[in-house]
Amino acid sequence: EVQLVESGGGLVQPGGSLRLSCAASGFVFDGYWMSWVRQAPGKGLEWVANIKQDGTKTHYVDAVKDRFTISRDNAKNSLYLQMSSLRGDDTAVYFCVRGTGSAVYWGQGTLVTVSS
């Protein structure tokens, strides 16, 4: 069974940093692109970043470029999102997603709240 379990969310002050993790199981992790998608409270979905199987290619939405970094550790079957210079509009549930674009498997999400 495919499982994606996010962790690392919480309350952080504006300008602060946070690292999200996603533990993957039930599939060959290094065989798939992986992505992060976020959803602000009461708002729509937004692709945040994705990363190629071997980590050599990444893409970001303009709103997080130069502030967020997506990475992966295939030996640990884990996906990460390092977030810095956090702002109020980064407040959202962050979903770990297997694949990119058309994705069947999603985690349940972890809430990041940016507030003083």
Add this chain to the structure above:
Amino acid sequence: QSALTQPPSASGSPGQSVTISCTGTSSDVGGYDYVSWYQQHPGKAPKLMIYEVNKRPSGVPDRFSGSKSGNTASLTVSGLQAEDEADYYCNSYTDSNDFYVFGTGTKVTVL
């Protein structure tokens, strides 16, 4: 990276059909057959309903169908059921940044 445009709401009675539009540009919806649709119930993760314009993942009822004409994609839900009440998001590859973009979302209400 502007979001694709969807109507905020749509509704229909049980058994009826509802169609949701998703309008983009030639850089996304109109230029590529990488349009997908997601269903999301409150507090849940999105569920893939349609991919590559009109293909259904295993387990998705054939009441759900997708199509595309020019820069506009559409999702049709036939034979509406109570459990179809949810938010629906379209999604497309975009060559503006070699990434993906969601639509603004449509709340479907079953009357």
